[in-house]
Amino acid sequence: MTSTESQTAVSAAGLTAKHYGAVIVGGGFAGLYALHKLRGLGFSARIYEAGDGIGGTWFWNRYPGARVDIQSLEYSYQFDEALQQQWDWSERYAPQSELLDYANHVADRFDLWPDIQLDTRIAALCYDDATRVWRATTDRGETVTADHVVMATGCLSSTNTPDFPGLASFEGRLLHTGRWPKEPVDFSGRRVGIVGTGSSAIQTIPLVAAQAAHLTVFQRTANYSVPAHNGPIPDAVVRDVKSRYADYRAANNLTALGADWDYREDTAMEHTPEEREAEYERRWARGGLSFYGSYADLLVDPVANNTAAAFIRGKIRQIVEDPATAEKLCPTAALACKRICVDTGYYATFNRPNVTLVDVKAAPIEAITATGLRTSDALYELDDLILATGFDAMTGPLTRMDIRGVGGLALKDAWAEGPKTYLGLCVAGFPNLFIVAGPGSPSVLTNMLPSIEQHVNWIGAAADYLRANGLKRIEAQIPAQDAWVAHVNETAAPTILATCNSWYLGANIPGKPRVFMPYLGFAPYVAKCEEVVARGYEGFELA
Numbered sequence: 253m254t255s256t257e258s259q260t261a262v263s264a265a266g267l268t269a270k271h272y273g274a275v276i277v278g279g280g281f282a283g284l285y286a287l288h289k290l291r292g293l294g295f296s297a298r299i300y301e302a303g304d305g306i307g308g309t310w311f312w313n314r315y316p317g318a319r320v321d322i323q324s325l326e327y328s329y330q331f332d333e334a335l336q337q338q339w340d341w342s343e344r345y346a347p348q349s350e351l352l353d354y355a356n357h358v359a360d361r362f363d364l365w366p367d368i369q370l371d372t373r374i375a376a377l378c379y380d381d382a383t384r385v386w387r388a389t390t391d392r393g394e395t396v397t398a399d400h401v402v403m404a405t406g407c408l409s410s411t412n413t414p415d416f417p418g419l420a421s422f423e424g425r426l427l428h429t430g431r432w433p434k435e436p437v438d439f440s441g442r443r444v445g446i447v448g449t450g451s452s453a454i455q456t457i458p459l460v461a462a463q464a465a466h467l468t469v470f471q472r473t474a475n476y477s478v479p480a481h482n483g484p485i486p487d488a489v490v491r492d493v494k495s496r497y498a499d500y501r502a503a504n505n506l507t508a509l510g511a512d513w514d515y516r517e518d519t520a521m522e523h524t525p526e527e528r529e530a531e532y533e534r535r536w537a538r539g540g541l542s543f544y545g546s547y548a549d550l551l552v553d554p555v556a557n558n559t560a561a562a563f564i565r566g567k568i569r570q571i572v573e574d575p576a577t578a579e580k581l582c583p584t585a586a587l588a589c590k591r592i593c594v595d596t597g598y599y600a601t602f603n604r605p606n607v608t609l610v611d612v613k614a615a616p617i618e619a620i621t622a623t624g625l626r627t628s629d630a631l632y633e634l635d636d637l638i639l640a641t642g643f644d645a646m647t648g649p650l651t652r653m654d655i656r657g658v659g660g661l662a663l664k665d666a667w668a669e670g671p672k673t674y675l676g677l678c679v680a681g682f683p684n685l686f687i688v689a690g691p692g693s694p695s696v697l698t699n700m701l702p703s704i705e706q707h708v709n710w711i712g713a714a715a716d717y718l719r720a721n722g723l724k725r726i727e728a729q730i731p732a733q734d735a736w737v738a739h740v741n742e743t744a745a746p747t748i749l750a751t752c753n754s755w756y757l758g759a760n761i762p763g764k765p766r767v768f769m770p771y772l773g774f775a776p777y778v779a780k781c782e783e784v785v786a787r788g789y790e791g792f793e794l795a
């Protein structure tokens with residue numbers, strides 16, 4: 253059966269519905285590759301995408317300055333040699349528009365469009381144990397059935413809009429970095445406020461400041477940011493990587509976080525302060541996230557961590573001219589307990605006369621008024637308010653959807669105390685539902701593209717295995733799932749990553765269970781996934 257000839261099946265409601273080998277929820281990089289992979293294996297599959305275009309993260313996050321913070325030569329697909337040889341990135345860190353072009357190029361190149369349905373949100377997914385199919389209902393009232401569901405819904409796709417009193421009364425332009433309009437937004441001559449100082453804000457702030465009459469930055473927690481040193485990729489670098497692409501990818505996959513961050517195996521504490529300083533200077537000059545690779549003890553020893561953190565605080569004090577502003581911008585938490593940000597001119601932006609930094613931890617935001625933002629000690633008149641307030645990360649895209657497994661169990665109830673998955677891929681009680689880069693997988697702690705490909709390859713192989721063996725159903729077993737959840741927590745607990753109020757822990761969303769969600773360690777994770785398969789899908793029940 254080809255992908256476009258879907259079978260007709262009788263749904264549980266007795267109505268005929270189109271039937272697919274797989275329904276894929278989301279048309280970002282995960283969904284596109286899942287469609288290509290599953291079709292290549294002979295399954296019929298269809299992507300349902302809520303947006304009116306593909307590209308996921310790069311479709312929605314169009315704010316000024318949005319660009320990837322992992323080198324594009326790495327943050328790209330590797331499943332097709334011709335694609336990775338022929339595609340050229342214009343810059344070391346591609347801008348959002350180029351990433352969107354790339355997604356569209358992939359859809360054109362692999363003829364994915366006939367099996368992509370845009371402007372369609374999956375409203376509900378329900379597993380019918382009698383017929384062993386999933387029933388998917390769209391927000392257009394359409395129902396289809398599928399043997400498998402692939403949740404390619406992304407880790408950072410459900411935006412977080414804080415419940416500020418009076419938000420709806422704001423009469424200026426209200427924007428969220430994660431839902432930026434397609435049309436360019438002109439800030440010329442305007443008084444702009446931005447709430448948040450995470451990765452999105454840190455990329456946006458320098459560009460908005462350069463345009464606006466005045467920019468007020470409302471900061472609750474200072475973040476560490478390192479310079480991108482973005483620019484064109486030297487031809488020699490491109491030639492070198494392309495001449496050994498497979499080896500380059502393989503070597504990166506063996507590192508702790510799955511990216512080319514120049515990992516050292518020695519520890520910071522083995523070195524003198526002068527040696528450490530020289531190493532951190534080297535990494536600051538190199539730019540990007542290579543601070544993660546500085547020393548082997550950076551993520552586990554607070555004393556070692558503070559040597560790098562102090563180095564970055566020193567840089568902030570050098571760059572920012574006003575000492576009081578510099579102090580406010582200096583983070584106090586451990587480096588990397590929240591994701592390190594990558595910027596172009598962020599700290600220097602606070603030297604501009606039209607930029608003000610307001611500490612909303614000291615004077616909390618009390619309300620949004622018709623004309624501005626009120627903290628406990630001042631009212632700021634604004635024409636535009638930008639919320640750079642992040643996402644209900646990892647679980648939000650899944651728990652905000654009505655997903656019901658065996659016996660009508662709702663995923664949001666199954667996860668009431670925090671997400672429980674086996675390998676971040678599957679959930680007990682939800683057979684044949686696969687999550688790409690789900691909680692419990694390395695996902696956001698890695699370069700997402702290789703993680704996505706590894707997951708989709710695993711899912712494709714599992715679906716193929718079931719079909720080849722006359723099986724219909726694969727379900728994670730509770731003991732295996734419980735052991736995996738415990739392992740994910742045990743791995744993170746001794747590290748710096750578990751020590752502050754990050755979205756890794758769900759701590760940015762009021763009331764969200766505090767559970768460390770991603771799995772730390774790409775290479776051991778891949779080995780574990782392969783071992784599970786080699787042992788006949790150990791920890792799963794196949795029927």
Ligand code: NAP
Pocket residue numbers: 319320321322408414415429447448449450451452453455470471472473591612617640641642643696755760
């Ligand atoms: P984020 O890191 O969660 O930052 C949200 C910001 O909003 C934080 O500064 C947070 O303060 C603040 N905030 C949230 N609620 C608030 C409230 N009620 N009052 C005041 N401040 C509030 O979100 P993000 O910047 O969108 O980034 C999320 C992740 O997306 C990043 O960590 C990264 O993984 C990814 N990302 C990547 C790129 C890239 O590749 N270049 C770019 C953007 C984003 P607190 O810290 O105090 O909570």
